[in-house]
Amino acid sequence: MIGRTAYIAVDWGTTNRRAYAMTADGAVADILQDDRGVLALAPRDYPDAIAALRERFGAQPVVAVGMVGSSRGWREAPYVNAPATLEDLAAASLEAAPGVRIVPGVAIRHGTRPDVMRGEETQVLGAISTGAAPPTALFCQPGTHNKWIATVDGAITDFATVMTGEMFALFRAKGVLAGMLDSAVADGAPFREGLRRGLQSRNLAASLFEVRAGVLVGTLAPADAAAYASGILIGADVGTREDLGHRPVHLLGGGSLTALYAIAITEAGGRAVTVPGNSTAAGIHAIRRLQT
Amino acid sequence: MIGRTAYIAVDWGTTNRRAYAMTADGAVADILQDDRGVLALAPRDYPDAIAALRERFGAQPVVAVGMVGSSRGWREAPYVNAPATLEDLAAASLEAAPGVRIVPGVAIRHGTRPDVMRGEETQVLGAISTGAAPPTALFCQPGTHNKWIATVDGAITDFATVMTGEMFALFRAKGVLAGMLDSAVADGAPFREGLRRGLQSRNLAASLFEVRAGVLVGTLAPADAAAYASGILIGADVGTREDLGHRPVHLLGGGSLTALYAIAITEAGGRAVTVPGNSTAAGIHAIRRLQT
Numbered sequence: 001m002i003g004r005t006a007y008i009a010v011d012w013g014t015t016n017r018r019a020y021a022m023t024a025d026g027a028v029a030d031i032l033q034d035d036r037g038v039l040a041l042a043p044r045d046y047p048d049a050i051a052a053l054r055e056r057f058g059a060q061p062v063v064a065v066g067m068v069g070s071s072r073g074w075r076e077a078p079y080v081n082a083p084a085t086l087e088d089l090a091a092a093s094l095e096a097a098p099g100v101r102i103v104p105g106v107a108i109r110h111g112t113r114p115d116v117m118r119g120e121e122t123q124v125l126g127a128i129s130t131g132a133a134p135p136t137a138l139f140c141q142p143g144t145h146n147k148w149i150a151t152v153d154g155a156i157t158d159f160a161t162v163m164t165g166e167m168f169a170l171f172r173a174k175g176v177l178a179g180m181l182d183s184a185v186a187d188g189a190p191f192r193e194g195l196r197r198g199l200q201s202r203n204l205a206a207s208l209f210e211v212r213a214g215v216l217v218g219t220l221a222p223a224d225a226a227a228y229a230s231g232i233l234i235g236a237d238v239g240t241r242e243d244l245g246h247r248p249v250h251l252l253g254g255g256s257l258t259a260l261y262a263i264a265i266t267e268a269g270g271r272a273v274t275v276p277g278n279s280t281a282a283g284i285h286a287i288r289r290l291q292t
Numbered sequence: 293m294i295g296r297t298a299y300i301a302v303d304w305g306t307t308n309r310r311a312y313a314m315t316a317d318g319a320v321a322d323i324l325q326d327d328r329g330v331l332a333l334a335p336r337d338y339p340d341a342i343a344a345l346r347e348r349f350g351a352q353p354v355v356a357v358g359m360v361g362s363s364r365g366w367r368e369a370p371y372v373n374a375p376a377t378l379e380d381l382a383a384a385s386l387e388a389a390p391g392v393r394i395v396p397g398v399a400i401r402h403g404t405r406p407d408v409m410r411g412e413e414t415q416v417l418g419a420i421s422t423g424a425a426p427p428t429a430l431f432c433q434p435g436t437h438n439k440w441i442a443t444v445d446g447a448i449t450d451f452a453t454v455m456t457g458e459m460f461a462l463f464r465a466k467g468v469l470a471g472m473l474d475s476a477v478a479d480g481a482p483f484r485e486g487l488r489r490g491l492q493s494r495n496l497a498a499s500l501f502e503v504r505a506g507v508l509v510g511t512l513a514p515a516d517a518a519a520y521a522s523g524i525l526i527g528a529d530v531g532t533r534e535d536l537g538h539r540p541v542h543l544l545g546g547g548s549l550t551a552l553y554a555i556a557i558t559e560a561g562g563r564a565v566t567v568p569g570n571s572t573a574a575g576i577h578a579i580r581r582l583q584t
Contacts, residue, residue, distance in 0.1 A: 071508075079509070107509050113489075114505040114512075145468075145501065161501040163468075170462040176437075176455075197405075203532040204496045205525070209437065209453040213406040216363075217371070217399050220406075233497070240495040 004029050007061040008053055009284040012068035013037050013119060018280075021057040026285035028278060032056060038067040046074040050100055062100040063284050063291075066119035069094065069102040079107035079116060083155040086125045086283070090290035103287055106156055115161055119280070120147045123252055126283025127275045128154050133250045139275075140249050140265070142257040144169070146237060164237045165257070168230060176212050183226040186256070187263055190224035191231040195264055198235020207232050234264045244270030252279060296321050299353040300345055301576035304360035305329050305411060310572075313349040318577035320570060324348060330359040338366040342392055354392040355576050355583075358411035361386065361394040371399035371408060375447040378417045378575070382582035395579055398448055407453055411572070412439045415544055418575025419567045420446050425542045432541045432557070432564075434549040436461070438529060456529045457549070460522060468504050475518040478548070479555055482516035483523040487559055490527020499524050526556045536562030544571060 006024040010017065015037040021030035032053070041049060050062060069077035077094040084106045093101040105118030120141050127133040128151065135154040141147040144165040150158040172181040185191065201207040211229045214220030220228060238244070238261070248271040251258050262272040298316040302309065307329040313322035324345070333341060342354055361369035369386040376398045385393040397410030412433050419425040420443065427446040433439040436457040442450045464473040477483065493499040503521045506512030512520060530536070530553070540563040543550050554564040 107505075109509045109511065113499075113502050114509045115502065116505045116508050160495075160498050161505070162495060162498040163501050164497050166467050167459075167497050170467055173466070175458050175462055203452075203454060203529065205456050205459050205529060206452050206454040206532075207405075209455050210405050210407065213399075213408045213453070216408050217401045217406045219401065237495065237497060240498075 005058045005060055007063060007288060008057050009281055009288070010053070010062060010064040010066075010068070011119060011122075011280045011284075012064045012066040012073070014039055014067045019053050019057070020278075020281045020284075022281065022285060022288075026282065028281050030057060038070065038073045041074075043074055047097060050097065060099075063093075063103065063288050064096075064100070065103040065122040065280065065284060069104055070118055075102060077102045077104035079105050082106050082108050082159070083152070083157045084121060085155045086129065086286050087290060089121065089125070090287045093287070093291065101291065103284070106159075108159065115159055117147060117149075117159060117161065120149065120159075121156055122283035122287065123280045124149050124151060124156060124283075125154065126281070126286060127250070127252065127277070127279040129286040130277060130279070130282045132275050132277050132279065132282075137250050138243060138247055139252060140261060140272075141252045142255075142261045143253065146261075148241065162237045164233045168233055171208065171229070172226075177208065177229065180211060180215060180222065181226040181229055183223050185227050185230040185260070187260060188227060190221075190227040191260065192263075192267070194228035194231020195235040195267055196231075197228075198232035198237075199239035199264075199268055201232065201236050201239065204233070204236045207236065230260065234260055235267075238264040238268045238270075241268070241270075244268050248273045250275050297350045297352055299355060299580060300349050301573055301580070302345070302354060302356040302358075302360070303411060303414075303572045303576075304356050304358040304365070306331055306359045306364075311345050311349070312570075312573045312576075314573065314577060314580075318574065318581075320573050322349060330362065330365045333366075335366055339389060342389065352391075355385075355395065355580050356388075356392070357395040357414040357572065357576060361396055362410055367394060369394045369396035371397050374398050374400050374451070375444070375449045376413060377447045378421065378578050379582060381413065381417070382579045385579070385583065393583065395576070398451075400451065407451055409439060409441075409451060409453065412441065412451075413448055414575035414579065415572045416441050416443060416448065416575075417446065418573070418578060419542070419544065419569070419571035421578040422569060422571070422574045424567050424569050424571060424574075429542050430535060430539055431544060431567075432553060433544045434547075434553045435545065438553075440533065454529045456525045460525055463500065463521070464518075469500065469521065472503060472507060472514065473518040473521055475515050477519050477522040477552070479552060480519060482513075482519040483552065484555075484559070486520035486523020487527040487556055488523075489520075490524035490529075491531035491556075491560055493524065493528045493531065496525070496528045499528065522552065526552055527559075530556040530560045530562075533560070533562070536560050540565045542567050
């Protein structure tokens with residue numbers, strides 16, 4: 001495997017890291033996945049981390065995306081402004097060390113609201129580069145921070161970050177809902193009921209208290225509270241999108257959370273299309289081709 | 293003072309406790325305020341806590357309201373259902389020990405959504421009992437959990453709990469906004485700007501991320517982030533009320549948070565009226581009169 005590796009692609013996030021041994025034609029020859037995310041590393045730790053990746057995959061160039069380029073990461077790669085294309089990202093990449101490039105994130109600085117991303121831009125534009133998604137589309141990337149991303153002709157033109165997953169985690173850990181949200185979240189009647197509640201909710205901070213009130217007055221079984229709360233949060237997120245009737249939503253990421261978003265989008269009257277393949281590796285490969 | 297005390301009224305909350313030495317005609321002769329709230333006491337601690345209050349104020353009957361009557365308190369006083377009057381609360385009071393009565397809270401069990409309160413019902417109906425507020429009115433009680441309460445002819449008919457304050461506290465303590473929300477929150481340009489953003493926000497979990505994005509792209513000064521975030525949260529809460537144009541909002545509680553809500557209600561096109569006086573003590577006195 002090592003012999004075929006042309007360069008190393010790294011999706012370097014806050015908590016986790018995925019490194020790919022990439023062939024010259026963009027195939028993934030090998031994968032390393034671990035918890036050596038940005039939070040686990042100080043800036044001085046990165047040269048050793050890179051050396052270890054090269055030890056494993058071969059002494060090749062490295063292209064990294066994600067929080068590694070943030071102020072909490074190795075070196076800050078200043079955001080490029082939307083609208084942003086793969087060419088913009090390639091041109092603004094930062095050489096952090098010999099043969100190691102960090103791809104910047106994308107920012108919205110003007111208009112009615114600011115927003116930022118690091119890593120998601122590469123996934124979305126990667127999906128477009130392989131033809132897995134059309135150049136003009138609406139994307140959804142569920143996670144701790146869900147991202148809604150609109151592209152036009154292969155450029156990221158607008159996006160919104162929604163702290164849906166983080167809010168669930170905060171309420172599960174502390175406050176009056178703590179101890180009520182520990183059950184597993186899966187599709188089923190409680191999730192669907194929460195979803196319908198969330199889709200029509202106009203005040204999320206009020207709807208979430210209904211989880212506690214429902215358990216106290218006996219209308220919500222304690223074992224159903226986590227799925228119901230998750231439904232409220234995802235429903236409130238999806239329910240505020242006014243463009244779901246116009247075009248399909250291209251869902252990125254393959255986990256159970258993505259499946260719950262697909263259900264929510266359908267329930268809201270939209271159409272969810274799951275994007276196949278490893279779009280982040282594809283996006284890094286497209287950027288790498290533009291640089292060499 | 294002790295000689296005049298006819299009974300002891302206790303507003304026994306989650307974190308704090310206020311005990312009032314009450315005269316026969318409902319005046320407050322003395323006040324004890326401390327942090328012996330429900331979280332600081334186990335059920336077996338209450339008899340000693342009552343003995344200490346009687347040591348301080350005289351060996352008189354005790355009437356207590358608030359979380360002391362919850363499943364986390366001393367003994368559970370089952371909720372009365374809305375619509376609920378002072379008479380309903382007096383009739384459903386629980387004798388927890390000789391001469392000690394716990395007033396129940398109010399629940400919404402039917403209809404589109406469940407909700408519960410413990411303590412706020414006595415404050416609202418107390419304000420009505422003294423004439424400080426009209427019998428048919430809309431009330432707002434800012435706090436960790438803001439309550440919007442509607443009354444008709446002296447009965448609590450509907451209410452909603454909004455976890456605005458708790459959400460601010462959770463985001464300040466943990467997650468991607470932690471470290472950004474430590475400045476003091478006060479009225480000023482950043483709060484007003486957040487307020488306008490919150491009033492028009494349709495997705496709270498997205499608007500809150502703009503705090504982080506604004507700091508990262510330089511459109512929001514780090515020192516202004518806490519006031520801006522508070523404005524978003526209060527604005528999103530007030531902005532979902534559709535009845536503000538129809539009638540004034542009677543604001544209960546005298547702290548700085550109440551002042552910020554008054555500003556938000558005015559900004560949303562409503563009219564805020566601050567209710568004077570100690571309405572909880574007045575409410576307990578009205579309940580006590582119905583019991584003796």
